[in-house]
Amino acid sequence: MMLRSVVVLCLVGCVGADVRAAQVLRVPLEYRSVQQAIDAAKDGDEVVVASGCYPGCIDLLGKAIVLRSERGPEFTTLSGDGCGTVVCLASGEGPSTVIEGFTITGGNGELDSSGVRRGGAIRTLGGSPRIRRCLITRNTADIGGAMSIEGGSPIVRDCWFYSNTGAPEIDCRGGEPRVIRCGFEGDAIGWRDVGMITIRDDCGPAGACCLGGSCVMTTIDACEDAGGQWRGEHVACAGDTCPPSCPADVTGDRTVNMTDLLRVLDAWGWCP
Secondary structure: OHHHHHHHHHHHHHHHHHOOOOOEEEEOOOOOOHHHHHHHOOOOOEEEEOOEEEEOOEEOOOOOOEEEEOOOOOOEEEEOOOOOOOEEEOOOOOOOOEEEOOEEEOOOOEEOOOOOEEOOOEEEEOOOOEEEOOEEEOOEOOEOOOEEEEOOOOEEEOOEEEOOEOOOOEEEEOOOOEEEOOEEHHHOOOHHHOOOOOOOHHHOOOEEEEEOOEEEEEOHHHHHHOOOEEEEEOOOOOOOOOOOOOOOOOOOOOOOOHHHHHHHHHOOOOOO
């Protein structure tokens, strides 16, 4: 009986020894630079960056960590100062790798094998990281002034892109990226109220999407994410692509008829 208790205690102790609580690493309170904190972090950790401007390019090194600012992009800047791509995610980072709440600026991209600079601010390679609430501005590259995506399925959400040089602004080569509720300078969407979704034509088959009476070129997934009406692949936005909304057209077939009335009668009563 005593031997059995000792074995059980040993097993419990050994299992417990392998469990590591997630850590919060603070910049600059504990680490002078963002990269130093990333180097020290382990999967599951969180790197929290205080307000300020942090020069130099960073590499997430394939780690499943959250890198976020304390107060948001208006107060916290990652500045490349011409060091290359400011944020490198080239080690197959997955969805547990998150970057949130930074202004990312001053990048000039990385040279590829053909001598072309790609991805001024951000480069992802074969992974699916999450990038949220970032202000991506004043970066430059030959292709992909703001971002270069090669394979994988990264998600960029609630970000604002402007004054980046190098067309297209987001360059996609393979993969299935999703750009959700992001604003681009040409769309005249303010940073503080980015209500639309935009994704460049080169990020997959694009077509016209009607959003609140406005037309944007986007992918079908992106259009559905925003609650828009997809007009079809390769359909261009034109003056009559998105007719004025018709509230009485319950079925969305552009005709008000008995079917719409029956739908209303079927739902008659208090709303849940």
